[in-house]
Amino acid sequence: MTATAAPLASLLADWGEWLPDLAGGLWTSVRLGAASLALGLPLGLLAAIGLTSGGRGARIALTTLVELARGVPVLVLIYLAYFGLPRAGITLEAFAAATVAIGLSVAGYSSETFRAGLLSVGRGQRDAAAALGLTPAKQYRLVIVPQAIRIVLPPLVGLAVQVVQLTALAFTIGLPELLGRAYNLGSITTEYLGVLLLATVLYLAVLVPLSQLAALLARRAAP
Template sequence: METLLQGATWDDFVSWLPSLWAGFCISIELTIASLLVGLPLGLFWALGVQSKIAPLRAFCLVLVEIGRGTPALVLIQFIYFGLPSLHLPLPSFLSAVVALGWCTGAYTSEIIRAGLESVPGGHKEAVSALGLSTMDGLRYVILPQGLRVAVPALLGFSILIFQGTSLCFTIALPELTSRAYEIGTNTFFFFPALATAGLFYVAICVPGSFLVSYVEHRAGAYSVR
């Protein structure tokens, strides 16, 4: 049998694929769940930070700064290992979703806020001139334009969150990196196992980067004026 990387054979690679694929699916599920939690949080916190209500503004700002200032790995460890001491144990997948969702919300709130602030002042004045309420102006004028500007950066951050799921191997979540590390531990073929896992990440991140560039170009062609 032909030997490939570090003594591993084609049969070894083929035998690893089901486990790596299962881990890859968990990584995708975790990414989607984190975005479903984090993006609405990001929008809420972005609006909250701009709110004229001081307590709400301070509350949102504190959560955003904690999420941005704390490494994602520390958040994951805190949620999974720290909360049980407060009698709030969470399973590894839910802990990862909470931590990465918080991180996503914190960073995307700044992205969304920048997009909203990019809307020209004249458009905001038109909201008042037309007699629209604050909520209607936000819904029909400000948000559609601001989010269009923010979409490329949000897509780029989604790729980072997918990569960040690899941190969850530290809480025994059987995602892609964890599966590759387990294979390396059992076979001592760490390099080929991790390299194969890396190809799964590349298969998502490289096309994703091209998609971000394309969307950014399209968004630039229809930028807010």
């Protein structure tokens, strides 16, 4: 075995030993990302509907909330949810606190995306829905929102990529997601470089397909 092949073989052997533990961390990261999107996207859609059709008071309140969700760093939101809420009598486990924090950030950013999609639906579609006697709620549910979602799907998939990346911040409150497990494993083995390289490979295994899907959807949506 050559001098170059020996370290590589040793690294691959180590990766085989570490993979089950880090794969469990990746699964936690994916679950956290999915839960955050499941919370944040509906909230973002509701905020967008309120911003486009609500009264002046509702628009001012929603704009303030959206700017707060967009402006406060996600790490600060995570700390507020995990360390701050217990002072108000609300205690969340690490996974739930991270989901709430990242979900609020998702709601803030996706609201602007949804708002752009809602506004892009032609006036003719809205008038036709009204002419059919649909209530405003049914107009949104049956006509406006489905068309808007098709329009904004590419950027939403791009947002999902960012959300998976943000799950690494949950390491700071002890959640055993991918980065957390990689750090712990590195502290045990002292092989930080090899462990973090494997963590990078696992992140890319999720993020690269999502990025390619976002690009494909964007090309299909282009006029």
